């Protein structure tokens with residue numbers, strides 16, 4: 001007995017109490033949500049909350065919205081905004097715009113739908129694409145969630161130059177979630193006569209980042225967190241991507257299209273197929289089945305070497321091989337982006353057959369040129385001080401020049417900096433503080449599911465894997481008791497590619513949070529011909545239209561056992 005009570009004191013005296021969960025505690029089981037029915041939609045127009053304006057509250061009839069060919073049920077749409085203000089920087093009006101959709105028949109659950117991209121747009125609060133997966137068969141409204149969606153503090157017209165306003169930066173980074181959530185829960189209480197029994201946050205890409213940040217900053221507010229393709233280190237990812245433009249430029253064959261370089265000519269689809277074939281030759285069978293999917297990503301790291309295994313051109317490039325310089329460029333682009341002193345600014349990427357997809361090229365090539373993507377994100381939103389020439393907001397030739405001349409030290413270093421009125425660095429406002437120390441979330445019984453495509457070209461699955469490994473280390477090898485990480489072979493950024501990319505991770509999360517059913521696997525399907533959620537045009541010939549695979553919690557891998565090779569039940573999740 002003495003020893004039992006002495007141990008925590010001893011650990012504490014050595015400073016170990018700061019580590020994650022001890023070895024003998026049991027996590028609390030949260031109670032399941034209970035349904036309720038909305039009392040009166042129209043009266044919600046009179047809802048009162050600090051610094052909140054309700055513009056409208058109106059009933060949306062069943063069938064007005066639909067998803068996967070199914071009508072969405074009757075719900076109440078509440079539109080409003082919070083924290084209206086005039087910026088001292090640009091004199092513009094800012095507010096955190098939102099909409100809430102409250103189903104008539106409510107499950108008792110609240111969902112914060114975290115949106116993607118650079119926000120600035122109140123996406124329909126149906127809990128659809130934000131949840132992740134390609135083509136959901138049921139969205140959040142159909143599942144009975146009361147859902148909020150927001151623009152995260154700026155309008156689409158204020159994209160991307162909202163980044164010059166320090167408060168708009170913070171709202172985009174994290175404070176919009178922190179500001180809206182208490183209001184949304186109060187509105188739910190007014191609508192249904194009780195606050196949400198259980199609360200969730202889910203998002204994809206930047207929305208996945210919002211969810212990861214919430215797990216760290218707002219762990220008391222959410223019982224379940226779903227992050228798909230999360231940009232955990234989004235500013236670093238954008239810098240890493242831009243730092244590779246110079247490399248691509250050395251092997252670009254089409255110098256100018258519509259006044260801009262065609263970076264995809266550095267590695268067009270035919271040559272990406274050569275790379276994918278070389279990867280599959282070495283790695284496809286390592287999971288027990290040659291099926292066009294590399295499940296055993298770790299074994300593939302050992303088995304595949306780009307310089308050795310990608311066919312080299314004897315003469316000129318002809319689409320069946322890569323030049324020696326191309327191979328060197330690929331090896332560099334897939335390696336961690338490093339500054340001049342050798343520090344990794346961003347993770348590397350695993351080699352995976354999904355490199356063939358169109359979306360891979362979008363992120364690696366064209367989004368480095370676009371006025372809405374990497375250059376303006378880094379230049380206006382993440383750099384302190386921001387880039388002073390505002391021309392990149394509208395002039396693609398300027399974004400292209402910024403990308404081609406981007407210096408990972410002098411330009412990239414500004415994401416770590418503060419300057420004048422920009423008192424928080426992008427690393428501070430965009431990334432989760434203490435990302436692996438999720439004691440608050442864990443100890444209250446909340447759960448977390450993270451899903452990432454192995455061929456995501458902008459946010460690396462390896463970055464998310466490194467986060468999960470850090471989480472597990474901090475939580476003494478017991479992270480899987482409250483957080484699980486699923487890799488999706490072949491899938492690109494959020495969806496698509498030669499992959500089984502249709503799955504319902506949100507229902508898996510709810511079952512874990514409310515019933516204690518930890519997800520030992522999540523079944524994912526290919527979206528072949530006839531899929532009502534939307535057909536994936538990039539599925540290889542030879543796959544069954546309904547091919548299914550288990551997504552396995554890291555570090556487990558879907559390994560073929562026996563039986564029909566097109567169905568998930570023929571696979572086991574194993575180390």
Ligand SMILES: [Ca+2]
Pocket residue numbers: 283284285286287288289290291292293294295
């Ligand atoms: Ca395989």
